[in-house]
Amino acid sequence: MERDRVSKTRACAECKAKKLRCCASREAPSTCYRCYQHGIECTVPEKRPRKRPSRLHTRMATLEDMVGSLVDRLPGPMPHASSREVGSSARSSNAVHDPLTSGLLSMSHAETLCRQYRQMAEKHFPCVLVPRGMGVRGLQCERPVLFQAMLVVASWQDRPRQVSLESFFLGDLSARFFVKGERSLDLLQGLLVYLAWYHFNVAESGQYHALRLASLCATMIVDLGINQKPPRATHDSTAHCQLGLEHGNGENPEYWSHEARRTLIGVYIQSSLCSIMCRKPSPFPYSSYMEQCARSLRDDHEVESDKTLLYFIQVVRIINDVYHVFVIEDANRDEPMGDDQAQMAVRALKDQLSAWRASLPLHLSHHTQLHTWGDLAGAYAHEIGLHGHGRQGPISATRVPIMFDCLAHVEAFMDRATSISPEDMQTWTAFDWRQLTYTTMLASKISVAIDAATSDEASTGRIARLHGSLDVVLTRTQELFAMTNTPPGQGHYFQNLLQQWKGIRSWYQAVLQNRSAHHAAGGIVPDDPVVSGDLSGGPAALQSLDSWPDDNFGILPISTGDLMMLESLAFPQSRVDS
Structure with a gap:
């Protein structure tokens, strides 16, 4: 029937x-x-088999959303091009079209910006380095897209010029990728640099999302085949050489060039961090091959920073593990994670982090960036202590030590961050600034939770130390914003960040004043605004102590004005009055 x-x-x-x-x-x-x-005829509609979309098709569907807006940035009608051109076609052209030939920059200014980018990359993002001996002329011919991205991020002290350079860069990028179908290491590196210093991008690029840019990088690296061992066939090797993906030395044919391996690691790091910040699956998951590449760079390093990339991969993998345990696995449970389960998970992650620190060689024992990332991973792993704690309910005995450990990691991070010179902080990547925002907000939430249960002098002293660190951060951010030469009325990330810092500082000041009154009274203040939640001046995100219901777990958006909301880089003004 x-x-x-x-x-x-x-x-x-x-x-x-x-x-x-x-x-x-x-x-x-x-x-x-x-x-x-x-008495109706009963008919069952014919079932149409559904084809499960491949990961590549899903990724491409996401990227197609960017096409229309990118093509709108094209300076004019583009000449006819074949459906797929290799990256060498642009370099073989005699007519170079870049910011220098267009009159946006002078040669001397371009040389200055290139020198500044070299310093930025070596300190904060050693995954895309300029080849030794390659100057402006060489970059124009051999790395035109990377060259333009370098100019954009290095011109952060001249906002009007940065606007012009970014508009030129995005127009050229869209023409190469979407119109000409170009795929090259140069294109990938340029996009990765643009993503790494995404917070420097101006308001006109607000429609571009960091996660989509990371997905674009992941798609391109798969298209180029850098995510796996080089093909052994001669014709395949020749084709990849045309794309700027020459093999490593003849003694080690298992890996691509040093540049390609660094780029592979950079895509993994950026895509992982962007996906965690946006609570999305990573477009480029971990593989053992990328760690093999990092080990090969450490053993056969061209520059000193090659020795550090392995440990960056490992700490990012721990951060991914935290997200997987406390977000993905917990979401699939019938009931929320209990105190005992949370404690066991924290111990396991803590052991991973301790093993990672113990594996650091002696010459990296004082590497500031590695240790700040380690502090971040520690704070991230212990944030579970805030989960499930309601404002009126008592804090469980299991979660109190977890929150104190979390606060210890936050304090260690803040101490390292404030000890960094202002010159180094100027060129932090977008993720470095996001770390600072996250740890500050986390410290605020934990302070509320702990101090609601205890308001002794040690607690007050802890808040005072955090308040002092925040003063240092606020002062430096003010100085940085003044250096950007931003015209009045034009938004900037540092300007929005200042509003957040001022709001949190006002909250800390109010807490300290209330604690002083509490100690002077010699007893518990019945109408404690920290407990009641009536404290004015603080950011709205602090009005809830439970991270998950606020959707704020981990390296996630805290306020609508924050960078990694990624809906817009127009940076709306904070509601908190200065």
Whole structure:
């Protein structure tokens, strides 16, 4: 019978149209109960097999959303191009079209910006380095896209010029990628540099999302094949050489060039961090091959920073593990993670982090950036202590030590961050600034939770130390914003960040004043605004102590004005008054 041949879970056309449950009739099994009662013909629509979209198709569907807006940035009609051109075609052209030939920059200014980028990359993002001996002329011919991205991020002290350079860069990028179909290491490196210092990008690029840019990088690196061992066939090797992906030395044919391996690691780091910040699956998951590449760079290093990349991969992998345990696995549970389960998970992650620190060689024992990332991973792993704590409910004995450990990691991070010279902080990457925002907000939430239960002098002293660190950060951010030469009325990331810092500082000042009154009174203040939640001047994000219901777990958006909301880089002004 017809109905016996179809799945029992499928509804007939009549029930489906009315969104009713379709049950077979006992009198006529081939007809549903409702159709039998009303004398209606019962027909089951033909099932159309669905094809599961591949990961590549899903990724491409996401990227297609960017095409329209990118093409709008094209300076004019583009000449006809073949459906796929290799990256060498642009370099072989005699007519160089870049910011220098367009009159946006002078040669001397370009040389200054290139020198500044070299310093920025060596200190903060050693995954895209300029080859030794390659100057402006060489970059124009051999690395035109990377050259433009370098100019954009290095011109952060001249906002009007940065606007012009970024507009030129995005127009050229869209023409190469979407119109000409270019795929090259140069294109990938340029996009990765643009993503790493994403917070420097101006308001006109607000429609571009960091996660989508990371997905674009992941797609391109798969297209180029850098995520796996080089092909052994001669014709394949030749094709990849045309894309700027020459093999390593003849003694080690298992890996691509040093540049390609660094780029692979950079894509993994940036895509992982962007996906965690946006609570999305990573477009480029970890593989053992990328760690092998990092080990090969450490053993056969060209520059000193090559020795550090392995340990950056490992600490980012721990951060990914935290996200997987406390977000993905916990979301799949029938009940929220209990205190005992949380404690066991924290101990396991703590052991991973301790093993990572112990594996650092002696020459990296004082590497500031590695240790700040380690502090971040520690704070991230212990944030679970805030989960499930309601404002009126008591803090469980299990979660109190977890929160104190979390605060210890935050304090260590703040101490390292404030000890960095202002010159080094000027060229932090977007993620470095995001770390600072996250740890500050986390410290605020933990202070509220702990101090709601205890308000002794040690607690007050801890808040005072954090308040002092925040003063240093606020002063430096003010100085940095003054250096950007931003015209009045034009938004900037540092300007928005200042509003956040001022709001948090006002909250800390109010807490300290309340604590002083508490100690002077010699007892518990009944109307403690920290407990009651009536404290004015603080950011709205502090009005809840439970991270998950606020959707603020981990390296996630804290306020609507924050950078990694990624809906816009126009940076709306904070609601907190200065």
